[in-house]
Amino acid sequence: MDYLIVGAGAAGVSAAKEILKNKNDDDQISIFTDEAYPFYYRPRLIECLSGEVEVEDIIIHDQKWFRDRGISLHLEEKIVEIDSSNKVIKSEKASYKYDKLLLANGSHPFVPPFSGVELDNIFTLKNAEDLKNINQAAKKAKTAVVVGGGLLGLEIAYNLAKAGLKTTVLEVAPYLLPMQLDKKAGKLLKQKIENENLDVICSAKTVGFAGLNKVNKLILENDQLSCDIALISTGIRSNISLAEDSDLEINRGIKVDKQMQSCEKDIFAAGDIAEHNDKIYGIWPPSIQQGQVAGAVMSGQETSFEGYIPTHKLKVAGINVVSIGELNKEGDYQSEVLLDDDSYVKVIKDGDSKIGAIIVGHYEAENELLAEIKR
Numbered sequence: 500m501d502y503l504i505v506g507a508g509a510a511g512v513s514a515a516k517e518i519l520k521n522k523n524d525d526d527q528i529s530i531f532t533d534e535a536y537p538f539y540y541r542p543r544l545i546e547c548l549s550g551e552v553e554v555e556d557i558i559i560h561d562q563k564w565f566r567d568r569g570i571s572l573h574l575e576e577k578i579v580e581i582d583s584s585n586k587v588i589k590s591e592k593a594s595y596k597y598d599k600l601l602l603a604n605g606s607h608p609f610v611p612p613f614s615g616v617e618l619d620n621i622f623t624l625k626n627a628e629d630l631k632n633i634n635q636a637a638k639k640a641k642t643a644v645v646v647g648g649g650l651l652g653l654e655i656a657y658n659l660a661k662a663g664l665k666t667t668v669l670e671v672a673p674y675l676l677p678m679q680l681d682k683k684a685g686k687l688l689k690q691k692i693e694n695e696n697l698d699v700i701c702s703a704k705t706v707g708f709a710g711l712n713k714v715n716k717l718i719l720e721n722d723q724l725s726c727d728i729a730l731i732s733t734g735i736r737s738n739i740s741l742a743e744d745s746d747l748e749i750n751r752g753i754k755v756d757k758q759m760q761s762c763e764k765d766i767f768a769a770g771d772i773a774e775h776n777d778k779i780y781g782i783w784p785p786s787i788q789q790g791q792v793a794g795a796v797m798s799g800q801e802t803s804f805e806g807y808i809p810t811h812k813l814k815v816a817g818i819n820v821v822s823i824g825e826l827n828k829e830g831d832y833q834s835e836v837l838l839d840d841d842s843y844v845k846v847i848k849d850g851d852s853k854i855g856a857i858i859v860g861h862y863e864a865e866n867e868l869l870a871e872i873k874r
Contacts (some may be wrong), residue, residue, distance in 0.1 A: 500526040500588050501596055502576050502797060503588060505578045505741070506603035507532035508541060509783050510790035512560065514601050515570055517794030521840070526569045526713060527537045529595065531588075533577035542783055547630050548637070548658035568717050578604070582744045583763050599797040602742065602753060603790060604736040606771035606781060613646075614707030618714040620728045624655060625735075633730070640664055644717045646705050648675045650733035650815065658836035659730075660697050667724060668692075669703040669717075679811050679822035683836075684859045687843045691818045691860065700747035714852075736780050737772045752779045756802040759793035769793040782805055789818030812869075819872065821865065824855035824872050 502518050504511045507530050511638040515528055524530070538560040546552040565572040573590075580589040581602075587594050611859060620636045621628060637643070641664060648670025674685025677693070681774030690700045702718040708729060717724045737752040748754045748762045755871035759767045760774070769789035771781050780786070783809035792804040794870040811822040827834055827847045832854065838844040843859030846853050846868065853871045862868070 500598045502526065502528045502599050503595055504528070504530045504601045505588065505604060506530075506601075506605055506770065507534065507538050507572065507574075508603060510603055510605075510773075510788040510793070511601065511603035512538045513766075513787045513790030514603065514769060514794030514797070516796045517800075517811075519568060519570075521795070521798035521800060524596060525748065528574065530565070530570060531573045531576050531578050531590065533575060534626055535575050535626070537572060537574065539627065541626075544624065544627065544630055545654045545658055548624075548633060548655060549661040550634075551661070560584060571834065578741060581741060581747075581766075583747075583766060584746055586765065596804050596830070597765070600767065601793050602766065602768045602772055603770045603786075603791075604738045604741065604772055604778075606737050608731065608736040609736045610731050611705075611733055612717070615714070616731075617708055618708055620711050620713045621708060622728065622730050624651070624730060625730070632812065633728070636728050637662060637823065642724040642726050643667070643728045643730065644669060644724055645730045645732060646717070647732035647734075648672070648699065648701070649678070649732060649734070650676065650811065652730075652865050653815050653822075655730050656697055657692075657695065659836040660695065661670070663721050664728075665698075665738060667698040667700065667726075668700045669705055670699070671704055671721070673702050675699065675701065676820070676822070677813075679809075679820070679826070680857055680859070681826070681845065683839065684845070684857050687859050688815065688818065688820065692816045695818075697816060702741055704740075713760075735771060737774070737779060739772065750774055750777075757790055757792075757805065758796045759804060760796065763792070767793040767797055774873075775804060776806060778806070780809070782809070819858065819860060819862075819865075821856060821858035821869070823869060825849075826855050826857065 540557045543557045552805045576590045622633045643659045643664045643666045645652050645668045648668050656666045656668045675688045706718045708714045709716040753768040755773050784798035795802045833848045845857045847855035852873050
């Protein structure tokens, strides 16, 4: 049995680990990635912007790990075609037969149609190659703007500021993290972030960029900002181009069932490229879960992916932020604010049951509260 996996990220490697548990001695596992690095902890890539962490520090499994387990790892080899009728995938170097194929080749940053995006020193951050280019430009820069005040954008801005750049974050919504927080929590987070030497502008509509060859100015609808480098962090899109000329069913991603199986019975998808129940999660934990399910099913086990309730419990620019379960955006449930001063704590209830919570700042009873939430 030839197991081929396109993508060496969380979903792809998690699948390979499951296949290893169930494979026969003569089964072969091959993983293909267009990157130069083996499996690394992508969420920590942002920390490398501050100069405190190197890419080599965040590698989870090096090439020896794959070699020792009999996994054929193909670095810097991009798969460009799927021939499902002959069960073959093709790169620019060679063709490979498969019995079971997993597509786990992730996503790419979405860049809105801003004017001037072709200028030098305008970046997105998705992989280690992006990081190297940003760090090289940042060495000669004094000012930076980050377009997008989501989780990734705020972390990028925080680490650029730690590297010594005067950094401004632009968020088109009226407050920060509108997908994870309510208005009060978002405004408190803005105050706290500004105490960390970051400038934040909300309700900021970016029009484009200006400069001769390199960017030196960001143009807003009613203003402009000087900058030496700019980073765009405005969401992701699945890497579905590989599947567009195949017989796979695609929408925003490759459509899969709860076994992570596509409409082609021997082709599976997991991670940022997989669309399950009309959802693409775009974060690490469900990518691992989907990869585990795909790998187990591909190698003959019975299991399923039942969905994932987004849970964000992390430090945003060094500030504790929790967003978990139902956030009551439609006002269908009761809400109770437990703290509203230097910290903000809100609980969402369905009758007597606690079904969601938002926390910004320190809250001594945080663990007890989170344990009570039914999801």
